[in-house]
Amino acid sequence: MKGYFTRREFARTAVAGSAALTWLGARRMPRVFAAEAGKPALLGGTPTHKGGWPGWPKWNKSWEPEIVKVLRSGQWCGFGGSGKVGDFEKAYAKLLGAKHCVTMASGTTSLLTALHVVGVDAGDEVIVSPFTFIATYNAVLMHKALPIFADTDPNTMTMDPASIESCITERTRAIVPVHIYGMPCDMDPINAMAKKHNLAVVEDACQAWLGEYKGRKCGTLADLGCFSFQNSKHIPAGDGGAITGNSDELMDRCMSYHDVGRAVGTYKGKGYFTRGSNYRMTHYQAAMLVQQIDKLVTDTRRRQENADYLTAGLNEIPGIQTVRLPKNSRAVWHLYAFLYDGDQFNGLPRNKFIKALRAEGIPCSDGYHEQYNDGLLDEAINSRGFKRLYSAKRLKAYRDSFQELKGNKKVCETNVGIFQTLLLADRGDMDHIIEAIRKIQAHSEALAKVV
Numbered sequence: 324m325k326g327y328f329t330r331r332e333f334a335r336t337a338v339a340g341s342a343a344l345t346w347l348g349a350r351r352m353p354r355v356f357a358a359e360a361g362k363p364a365l366l367g368g369t370p371t372h373k374g375g376w377p378g379w380p381k382w383n384k385s386w387e388p389e390i391v392k393v394l395r396s397g398q399w400c401g402f403g404g405s406g407k408v409g410d411f412e413k414a415y416a417k418l419l420g421a422k423h424c425v426t427m428a429s430g431t432t433s434l435l436t437a438l439h440v441v442g443v444d445a446g447d448e449v450i451v452s453p454f455t456f457i458a459t460y461n462a463v464l465m466h467k468a469l470p471i472f473a474d475t476d477p478n479t480m481t482m483d484p485a486s487i488e489s490c491i492t493e494r495t496r497a498i499v500p501v502h503i504y505g506m507p508c509d510m511d512p513i514n515a516m517a518k519k520h521n522l523a524v525v526e527d528a529c530q531a532w533l534g535e536y537k538g539r540k541c542g543t544l545a546d547l548g549c550f551s552f553q554n555s556k557h558i559p560a561g562d563g564g565a566i567t568g569n570s571d572e573l574m575d576r577c578m579s580y581h582d583v584g585r586a587v588g589t590y591k592g593k594g595y596f597t598r599g600s601n602y603r604m605t606h607y608q609a610a611m612l613v614q615q616i617d618k619l620v621t622d623t624r625r626r627q628e629n630a631d632y633l634t635a636g637l638n639e640i641p642g643i644q645t646v647r648l649p650k651n652s653r654a655v656w657h658l659y660a661f662l663y664d665g666d667q668f669n670g671l672p673r674n675k676f677i678k679a680l681r682a683e684g685i686p687c688s689d690g691y692h693e694q695y696n697d698g699l700l701d702e703a704i705n706s707r708g709f710k711r712l713y714s715a716k717r718l719k720a721y722r723d724s725f726q727e728l729k730g731n732k733k734v735c736e737t738n739v740g741i742f743q744t745l746l747l748a749d750r751g752d753m754d755h756i757i758e759a760i761r762k763i764q765a766h767s768e769a770l771a772k773v774v
Protein backbone atom coordinates (compact mmCIF):
# COMPACT_ATOMS: atom_id res chain seq x y z
CA MET A 324 0.00 0.00 0.00
CA LYS A 325 1.35 3.45 -1.01
CA GLY A 326 3.44 5.04 1.69
CA TYR A 327 2.55 2.48 4.30
CA PHE A 328 5.34 1.24 6.53
CA THR A 329 5.35 -2.25 7.96
CA ARG A 330 7.11 -2.48 11.31
CA ARG A 331 10.21 -3.82 9.62
CA GLU A 332 10.20 -1.18 6.84
CA PHE A 333 9.70 1.51 9.42
CA ALA A 334 12.66 0.30 11.47
CA ARG A 335 14.80 0.13 8.32
CA THR A 336 13.82 3.67 7.33
CA ALA A 337 14.48 4.98 10.81
CA VAL A 338 17.96 3.45 10.83
CA ALA A 339 18.75 4.82 7.35
CA GLY A 340 17.48 8.24 8.39
CA SER A 341 19.55 8.19 11.52
CA ALA A 342 22.68 7.22 9.57
CA ALA A 343 22.13 10.12 7.18
CA LEU A 344 21.66 12.50 10.05
CA THR A 345 24.83 11.25 11.72
CA TRP A 346 26.63 12.04 8.50
CA LEU A 347 25.11 15.54 8.52
CA GLY A 348 26.66 16.15 11.89
CA ALA A 349 25.81 15.45 15.49
CA ARG A 350 24.67 18.97 16.38
CA ARG A 351 21.44 18.73 14.38
CA MET A 352 20.85 15.04 14.83
CA PRO A 353 17.55 14.02 16.40
CA ARG A 354 17.82 10.79 18.33
CA VAL A 355 16.43 7.57 16.85
CA PHE A 356 12.86 6.88 17.87
CA ALA A 357 11.30 3.55 18.66
CA ALA A 358 8.01 4.90 17.36
CA GLU A 359 6.37 1.57 16.77
CA ALA A 360 7.01 0.55 20.37
CA GLY A 361 4.14 2.59 21.79
CA LYS A 362 0.51 2.67 20.81
CA PRO A 363 -0.85 6.12 19.90
CA ALA A 364 -2.75 7.82 22.70
CA LEU A 365 -5.92 7.78 20.59
CA LEU A 366 -5.70 3.98 20.54
CA GLY A 367 -5.22 3.75 24.31
CA GLY A 368 -1.45 4.23 24.49
CA THR A 369 0.50 6.72 26.59
CA PRO A 370 0.81 10.25 25.18
CA THR A 371 4.32 10.95 23.84
CA HIS A 372 4.50 14.29 25.64
CA LYS A 373 3.27 14.78 29.17
CA GLY A 374 3.71 17.77 31.43
CA GLY A 375 2.50 20.64 29.25
CA TRP A 376 4.34 23.39 27.36
CA PRO A 377 5.49 26.92 28.14
CA GLY A 378 2.56 29.29 28.66
CA TRP A 379 1.94 32.57 26.85
CA PRO A 380 2.19 35.48 27.42
CA LYS A 381 4.92 35.53 30.06
CA TRP A 382 4.93 38.23 32.69
CA ASN A 383 8.07 39.38 34.47
CA LYS A 384 7.63 41.08 37.84
CA SER A 385 10.72 43.19 37.24
CA TRP A 386 8.79 45.06 34.50
CA GLU A 387 6.20 46.35 36.97
CA PRO A 388 7.93 49.43 38.51
CA GLU A 389 8.27 51.14 35.09
CA ILE A 390 4.62 50.52 34.31
CA VAL A 391 3.46 51.70 37.73
CA LYS A 392 5.55 54.84 37.21
CA VAL A 393 3.62 55.56 34.01
CA LEU A 394 0.30 54.86 35.71
CA ARG A 395 1.14 57.20 38.60
CA SER A 396 2.30 59.96 36.24
CA GLY A 397 -1.17 60.47 34.79
CA GLN A 398 0.47 60.77 31.35
CA TRP A 399 -1.25 57.82 29.71
CA CYS A 400 -2.20 59.05 26.28
CA GLY A 401 0.69 58.32 23.93
CA PHE A 402 1.54 61.03 21.47
CA GLY A 403 4.13 59.73 19.02
CA GLY A 404 7.78 60.52 19.58
CA SER A 405 7.51 61.35 23.29
CA GLY A 406 7.65 59.52 26.66
CA LYS A 407 7.52 55.73 26.73
CA VAL A 408 5.90 55.64 23.29
CA GLY A 409 8.84 57.57 21.91
CA ASP A 410 11.29 55.32 23.76
CA PHE A 411 9.75 52.23 22.22
CA GLU A 412 9.57 53.76 18.75
CA LYS A 413 13.31 54.54 18.88
CA ALA A 414 14.23 51.15 20.33
CA TYR A 415 12.11 49.16 17.87
CA ALA A 416 13.41 51.13 14.87
CA LYS A 417 16.98 50.47 16.05
CA LEU A 418 16.29 46.78 16.60
CA LEU A 419 15.01 46.42 13.05
CA GLY A 420 17.47 48.74 11.38
CA ALA A 421 14.65 51.03 10.22
CA LYS A 422 14.98 54.80 10.06
CA HIS A 423 11.60 55.36 11.72
CA CYS A 424 8.92 53.61 13.73
CA VAL A 425 5.47 54.95 14.61
CA THR A 426 3.47 53.03 17.20
CA MET A 427 -0.19 52.26 16.57
CA ALA A 428 -3.22 50.90 18.40
CA SER A 429 -3.01 47.51 16.62
CA GLY A 430 -1.75 45.66 13.59
CA THR A 431 -5.04 46.38 11.84
CA THR A 432 -4.76 50.14 12.37
CA SER A 433 -1.13 49.94 11.20
CA LEU A 434 -2.30 48.39 7.94
CA LEU A 435 -5.14 50.91 7.62
CA THR A 436 -2.71 53.77 8.09
CA ALA A 437 -0.04 52.37 5.78
CA LEU A 438 -2.54 51.73 2.99
CA HIS A 439 -3.95 55.25 3.31
CA VAL A 440 -0.50 56.79 3.30
CA VAL A 441 0.60 55.00 0.12
CA GLY A 442 -2.54 56.30 -1.54
CA VAL A 443 -5.05 53.44 -1.47
CA ASP A 444 -8.51 54.91 -1.95
CA ALA A 445 -12.08 53.83 -2.63
CA GLY A 446 -12.36 51.93 -5.91
CA ASP A 447 -8.70 50.86 -5.95
CA GLU A 448 -7.37 47.31 -5.97
CA VAL A 449 -4.71 45.95 -3.63
CA ILE A 450 -2.91 42.67 -4.29
CA VAL A 451 -2.72 40.63 -1.06
CA SER A 452 -1.73 37.21 0.19
CA PRO A 453 -4.82 35.04 0.69
CA PHE A 454 -3.08 32.84 3.28
CA THR A 455 -3.23 35.24 6.20
CA PHE A 456 -5.20 36.39 9.20
CA ILE A 457 -8.47 37.97 8.12
CA ALA A 458 -7.32 41.43 9.27
CA THR A 459 -5.20 41.76 6.12
CA TYR A 460 -8.31 41.49 3.93
CA ASN A 461 -10.32 43.72 6.27
CA ALA A 462 -7.82 46.57 6.12
CA VAL A 463 -8.20 46.72 2.33
CA LEU A 464 -12.00 46.43 2.45
CA MET A 465 -12.24 49.19 5.05
CA HIS A 466 -10.71 51.54 2.49
CA LYS A 467 -13.47 50.42 0.11
CA ALA A 468 -10.80 48.83 -2.06
CA LEU A 469 -10.81 45.28 -3.45
CA PRO A 470 -8.30 42.77 -2.04
CA ILE A 471 -7.08 40.87 -5.10
CA PHE A 472 -5.50 37.57 -4.18
CA ALA A 473 -2.15 36.53 -5.58
CA ASP A 474 -1.67 32.79 -5.23
CA THR A 475 0.26 31.07 -2.44
CA ASP A 476 3.35 29.03 -3.28
CA PRO A 477 2.92 25.66 -1.52
CA ASN A 478 6.69 25.37 -1.11
CA THR A 479 7.02 28.61 0.84
CA MET A 480 3.41 29.11 2.06
CA THR A 481 3.79 32.79 1.20
CA MET A 482 2.82 34.96 -1.80
CA ASP A 483 3.92 33.41 -5.09
CA PRO A 484 5.68 36.29 -6.89
CA ALA A 485 4.98 34.64 -10.25
CA SER A 486 1.23 35.03 -9.69
CA ILE A 487 1.27 38.80 -9.09
CA GLU A 488 1.49 40.25 -12.59
CA SER A 489 -1.76 38.69 -13.83
CA CYS A 490 -3.58 40.37 -10.89
CA ILE A 491 -2.56 43.87 -11.94
CA THR A 492 -5.17 46.16 -13.50
CA GLU A 493 -5.29 49.92 -14.09
CA ARG A 494 -6.83 50.23 -10.60
CA THR A 495 -4.04 48.41 -8.74
CA ARG A 496 -2.35 50.66 -6.21
CA ALA A 497 -0.34 48.45 -3.86
CA ILE A 498 0.89 44.96 -3.03
CA VAL A 499 0.64 43.56 0.50
CA PRO A 500 2.85 40.50 0.95
CA VAL A 501 2.32 38.80 4.33
CA HIS A 502 5.26 37.19 6.17
CA ILE A 503 2.84 34.67 7.54
CA TYR A 504 3.86 32.67 10.63
CA GLY A 505 7.02 34.80 10.56
CA MET A 506 8.23 33.28 7.27
CA PRO A 507 9.73 36.00 5.07
CA CYS A 508 8.22 36.39 1.60
CA ASP A 509 10.55 36.40 -1.38
CA MET A 510 10.66 40.20 -1.49
CA ASP A 511 13.09 40.84 -4.39
CA PRO A 512 10.73 39.70 -7.18
CA ILE A 513 7.77 41.32 -5.37
CA ASN A 514 9.55 44.67 -5.16
CA ALA A 515 10.72 44.33 -8.76
CA MET A 516 7.14 43.77 -9.94
CA ALA A 517 5.97 46.77 -7.91
CA LYS A 518 8.67 48.95 -9.43
CA LYS A 519 7.81 47.81 -12.95
CA HIS A 520 4.15 48.81 -12.48
CA ASN A 521 4.71 51.79 -10.16
CA LEU A 522 2.96 50.20 -7.18
CA ALA A 523 3.56 50.66 -3.45
CA VAL A 524 4.51 47.68 -1.27
CA VAL A 525 3.29 47.41 2.33
CA GLU A 526 4.63 44.42 4.25
CA ASP A 527 2.19 42.76 6.61
CA ALA A 528 4.86 41.82 9.16
CA CYS A 529 2.29 41.42 11.95
CA GLN A 530 3.72 37.94 12.68
CA ALA A 531 7.33 38.60 11.70
CA TRP A 532 9.17 40.54 14.42
CA LEU A 533 12.91 39.99 13.70
CA GLY A 534 12.26 37.80 10.64
CA GLU A 535 15.12 38.27 8.16
CA TYR A 536 15.42 38.34 4.38
CA LYS A 537 18.90 38.62 2.86
CA GLY A 538 20.34 40.18 5.98
CA ARG A 539 17.55 42.75 6.48
CA LYS A 540 14.64 42.60 8.86
CA CYS A 541 11.03 42.08 7.82
CA GLY A 542 9.23 45.41 7.98
CA THR A 543 12.19 47.23 6.39
CA LEU A 544 12.07 45.54 3.00
CA ALA A 545 9.52 47.72 1.21
CA ASP A 546 7.78 51.12 1.49
CA LEU A 547 6.25 50.44 4.91
CA GLY A 548 6.08 47.50 7.32
CA CYS A 549 3.21 46.78 9.74
CA PHE A 550 3.46 44.95 13.08
CA SER A 551 1.04 43.67 15.71
CA PHE A 552 1.67 43.44 19.47
CA GLN A 553 -1.62 41.73 20.28
CA ASN A 554 -1.67 39.28 23.21
CA SER A 555 -0.63 36.14 21.30
CA LYS A 556 2.26 37.86 19.54
CA HIS A 557 5.97 37.37 20.29
CA ILE A 558 6.16 40.84 21.83
CA PRO A 559 2.70 41.47 23.29
CA ALA A 560 1.01 44.38 25.03
CA GLY A 561 -2.59 43.16 24.99
CA ASP A 562 -3.04 45.14 21.80
CA GLY A 563 -0.76 47.45 19.89
CA GLY A 564 0.97 47.89 16.58
CA ALA A 565 3.67 49.75 14.72
CA ILE A 566 4.69 50.90 11.28
CA THR A 567 8.35 50.96 10.29
CA GLY A 568 9.91 52.61 7.28
CA ASN A 569 12.81 54.60 5.90
CA SER A 570 10.99 57.40 4.06
CA ASP A 571 10.74 60.62 6.11
CA GLU A 572 7.76 61.72 4.08
CA LEU A 573 5.73 58.49 4.35
CA MET A 574 6.49 58.09 8.04
CA ASP A 575 5.53 61.69 8.82
CA ARG A 576 2.25 60.99 7.13
CA CYS A 577 1.79 57.82 9.21
CA MET A 578 2.47 59.79 12.38
CA SER A 579 -0.02 62.41 11.33
CA TYR A 580 -2.78 60.05 10.16
CA HIS A 581 -2.69 58.00 13.38
CA ASP A 582 -2.94 61.19 15.45
CA VAL A 583 -6.11 62.81 14.06
CA GLY A 584 -4.22 64.44 11.21
CA ARG A 585 -1.96 66.63 13.37
CA ALA A 586 0.89 68.02 11.33
CA VAL A 587 4.33 66.64 12.22
CA GLY A 588 7.86 66.60 10.86
CA THR A 589 8.10 68.09 7.40
CA TYR A 590 4.49 69.29 7.70
CA LYS A 591 4.81 70.98 11.10
CA GLY A 592 3.29 74.41 11.44
CA LYS A 593 0.64 73.78 8.80
CA GLY A 594 -2.14 72.91 11.24
CA TYR A 595 -4.49 69.97 10.63
CA PHE A 596 -3.41 69.25 7.10
CA THR A 597 -4.83 65.83 6.43
CA ARG A 598 -7.61 63.42 7.15
CA GLY A 599 -6.70 61.30 10.12
CA SER A 600 -7.95 59.11 12.90
CA ASN A 601 -6.98 58.15 16.42
CA TYR A 602 -4.88 55.01 16.26
CA ARG A 603 -2.50 55.93 19.09
CA MET A 604 -0.80 53.56 21.50
CA THR A 605 -0.82 54.37 25.23
CA HIS A 606 2.36 54.98 27.25
CA TYR A 607 1.66 52.01 29.52
CA GLN A 608 1.49 49.69 26.50
CA ALA A 609 4.80 51.14 25.31
CA ALA A 610 6.28 50.64 28.80
CA MET A 611 5.37 46.95 28.52
CA LEU A 612 6.86 46.66 25.06
CA VAL A 613 10.13 48.46 25.59
CA GLN A 614 10.97 46.11 28.44
CA GLN A 615 10.29 43.01 26.35
CA ILE A 616 12.78 43.74 23.59
CA ASP A 617 15.62 41.68 25.11
CA LYS A 618 13.20 38.82 25.71
CA LEU A 619 12.04 39.00 22.09
CA VAL A 620 15.65 38.61 20.95
CA THR A 621 16.43 35.62 23.20
CA ASP A 622 13.06 33.92 22.59
CA THR A 623 13.50 34.33 18.84
CA ARG A 624 16.91 32.69 18.94
CA ARG A 625 15.54 29.78 20.92
CA ARG A 626 12.55 29.31 18.60
CA GLN A 627 14.89 29.37 15.60
CA GLU A 628 17.29 26.81 17.06
CA ASN A 629 14.47 24.48 17.99
CA ALA A 630 12.76 24.99 14.63
CA ASP A 631 16.00 24.09 12.81
CA TYR A 632 16.25 20.91 14.85
CA LEU A 633 12.60 20.07 14.27
CA THR A 634 12.97 20.64 10.53
CA ALA A 635 15.95 18.26 10.36
CA GLY A 636 13.89 15.59 12.13
CA LEU A 637 10.66 16.14 10.18
CA ASN A 638 12.49 16.10 6.85
CA GLU A 639 13.16 12.43 7.53
CA ILE A 640 9.46 11.60 7.70
CA PRO A 641 7.74 10.81 4.38
CA GLY A 642 4.58 12.85 3.97
CA ILE A 643 5.77 15.82 6.03
CA GLN A 644 6.85 18.72 3.81
CA THR A 645 8.66 21.43 5.72
CA VAL A 646 8.76 25.00 4.42
CA ARG A 647 11.33 26.21 1.89
CA LEU A 648 12.47 29.66 2.95
CA PRO A 649 13.97 32.19 0.52
CA LYS A 650 17.79 32.08 0.38
CA ASN A 651 19.59 33.81 3.26
CA SER A 652 16.43 34.30 5.27
CA ARG A 653 15.37 33.45 8.81
CA ALA A 654 11.81 32.77 9.90
CA VAL A 655 10.68 33.55 13.44
CA TRP A 656 7.91 30.92 13.60
CA HIS A 657 4.75 32.44 15.03
CA LEU A 658 3.49 29.02 14.11
CA TYR A 659 5.77 26.22 12.96
CA ALA A 660 3.96 24.94 9.88
CA PHE A 661 4.39 22.02 7.50
CA LEU A 662 2.30 20.42 4.77
CA TYR A 663 0.79 17.04 5.54
CA ASP A 664 0.35 14.35 2.87
CA GLY A 665 -2.23 11.82 4.07
CA ASP A 666 -1.24 9.39 1.30
CA GLN A 667 1.99 8.79 3.17
CA PHE A 668 -0.02 8.14 6.33
CA ASN A 669 -2.14 5.35 4.94
CA GLY A 670 -4.90 7.77 3.90
CA LEU A 671 -5.27 9.22 7.42
CA PRO A 672 -7.13 12.52 6.87
CA ARG A 673 -5.54 15.71 8.16
CA ASN A 674 -8.22 16.31 10.81
CA LYS A 675 -7.58 12.85 12.27
CA PHE A 676 -3.82 13.40 12.12
CA ILE A 677 -4.30 16.63 14.10
CA LYS A 678 -6.58 14.89 16.59
CA ALA A 679 -4.01 12.12 17.03
CA LEU A 680 -1.15 14.61 17.44
CA ARG A 681 -3.09 16.58 20.04
CA ALA A 682 -3.81 13.35 21.89
CA GLU A 683 -0.03 12.78 21.97
CA GLY A 684 0.24 16.04 23.92
CA ILE A 685 1.27 18.23 20.95
CA PRO A 686 -1.04 21.27 20.53
CA CYS A 687 -1.50 22.01 16.84
CA SER A 688 -4.06 23.33 14.38
CA ASP A 689 -5.02 23.36 10.73
CA GLY A 690 -4.15 27.02 10.14
CA TYR A 691 -6.03 29.35 7.81
CA HIS A 692 -8.69 28.00 5.47
CA GLU A 693 -10.01 29.45 2.19
CA GLN A 694 -11.52 32.47 3.90
CA TYR A 695 -12.58 34.10 0.62
CA ASN A 696 -15.34 31.46 0.44
CA ASP A 697 -16.68 32.36 3.89
CA GLY A 698 -19.08 35.13 2.93
CA LEU A 699 -17.04 38.07 4.21
CA LEU A 700 -16.07 39.14 0.71
CA ASP A 701 -19.56 38.45 -0.65
CA GLU A 702 -20.97 40.73 2.01
CA ALA A 703 -18.54 43.45 0.96
CA ILE A 704 -18.98 43.18 -2.80
CA ASN A 705 -22.77 43.02 -2.48
CA SER A 706 -22.81 46.22 -0.43
CA ARG A 707 -24.17 49.47 -1.86
CA GLY A 708 -20.75 51.13 -1.70
CA PHE A 709 -18.86 48.44 -3.59
CA LYS A 710 -21.59 48.20 -6.23
CA ARG A 711 -21.22 51.93 -6.82
CA LEU A 712 -17.45 51.69 -7.06
CA TYR A 713 -17.05 48.63 -9.31
CA SER A 714 -19.01 47.36 -12.30
CA ALA A 715 -21.14 44.20 -11.96
CA LYS A 716 -18.83 42.59 -14.55
CA ARG A 717 -15.74 43.39 -12.48
CA LEU A 718 -17.27 42.06 -9.27
CA LYS A 719 -18.35 38.83 -10.96
CA ALA A 720 -14.88 38.28 -12.46
CA TYR A 721 -13.41 39.05 -9.03
CA ARG A 722 -15.63 36.47 -7.31
CA ASP A 723 -14.81 33.87 -10.00
CA SER A 724 -11.07 34.48 -9.59
CA PHE A 725 -11.04 32.73 -6.19
CA GLN A 726 -11.27 29.42 -8.09
CA GLU A 727 -7.85 30.08 -9.61
CA LEU A 728 -6.03 29.99 -6.28
CA LYS A 729 -4.81 26.42 -6.63
CA GLY A 730 -1.63 26.83 -4.61
CA ASN A 731 -3.50 28.48 -1.77
CA LYS A 732 -6.15 25.76 -1.78
CA LYS A 733 -3.43 23.15 -1.42
CA VAL A 734 -1.82 24.99 1.47
CA CYS A 735 -5.17 25.55 3.20
CA GLU A 736 -6.11 21.90 2.86
CA THR A 737 -2.82 20.37 3.94
CA ASN A 738 -0.99 22.65 6.37
CA VAL A 739 -0.57 21.84 10.02
CA GLY A 740 0.73 24.41 12.50
CA ILE A 741 2.44 23.86 15.82
CA PHE A 742 2.11 26.74 18.29
CA GLN A 743 5.10 29.02 18.86
CA THR A 744 5.30 28.35 22.57
CA LEU A 745 6.31 24.74 21.89
CA LEU A 746 9.49 26.07 20.28
CA LEU A 747 10.41 27.67 23.60
CA ALA A 748 10.58 24.28 25.29
CA ASP A 749 13.65 22.05 25.66
CA ARG A 750 15.44 20.22 22.87
CA GLY A 751 14.14 16.90 24.23
CA ASP A 752 10.59 18.21 23.79
CA MET A 753 11.28 18.70 20.07
CA ASP A 754 12.11 15.00 19.98
CA HIS A 755 8.63 14.36 21.39
CA ILE A 756 7.03 16.21 18.47
CA ILE A 757 9.04 14.18 15.96
CA GLU A 758 8.43 10.95 17.85
CA ALA A 759 4.67 11.59 18.07
CA ILE A 760 4.44 12.08 14.30
CA ARG A 761 6.48 8.95 13.65
CA LYS A 762 4.24 7.03 16.02
CA ILE A 763 1.11 8.25 14.23
CA GLN A 764 2.62 7.25 10.90
CA ALA A 765 3.50 3.78 12.13
CA HIS A 766 -0.09 3.28 13.33
CA SER A 767 -1.84 5.30 10.65
CA GLU A 768 -3.88 2.41 9.27
CA ALA A 769 -5.46 1.71 12.65
CA LEU A 770 -5.86 5.44 13.38
CA ALA A 771 -7.70 5.97 10.08
CA LYS A 772 -10.43 3.67 11.40
CA VAL A 773 -10.90 5.70 14.59
CA VAL A 774 -13.68 8.26 14.29
Ligand SMILES: Cc1ncc(COP(=O)(O)O)c(C=O)c1O
Binds near residue numbers: 563
Ligand atom coordinates in the same frame (compact mmCIF):
# COMPACT_ATOMS: atom_id res chain seq x y z
C1 LIG B 1 -0.95 38.57 9.54
C2 LIG B 1 -1.71 39.51 10.42
N1 LIG B 1 -2.12 40.69 9.92
C3 LIG B 1 -2.78 41.58 10.67
C4 LIG B 1 -3.08 41.31 11.99
C5 LIG B 1 -3.87 42.32 12.78
O1 LIG B 1 -3.25 42.66 13.94
P1 LIG B 1 -4.11 43.13 15.22
O2 LIG B 1 -4.81 41.93 15.75
O3 LIG B 1 -3.09 43.66 16.16
O4 LIG B 1 -5.05 44.16 14.75
C6 LIG B 1 -2.68 40.12 12.56
C7 LIG B 1 -2.99 39.80 13.96
O5 LIG B 1 -3.20 38.68 14.34
C8 LIG B 1 -1.99 39.19 11.76
O6 LIG B 1 -1.59 38.02 12.25
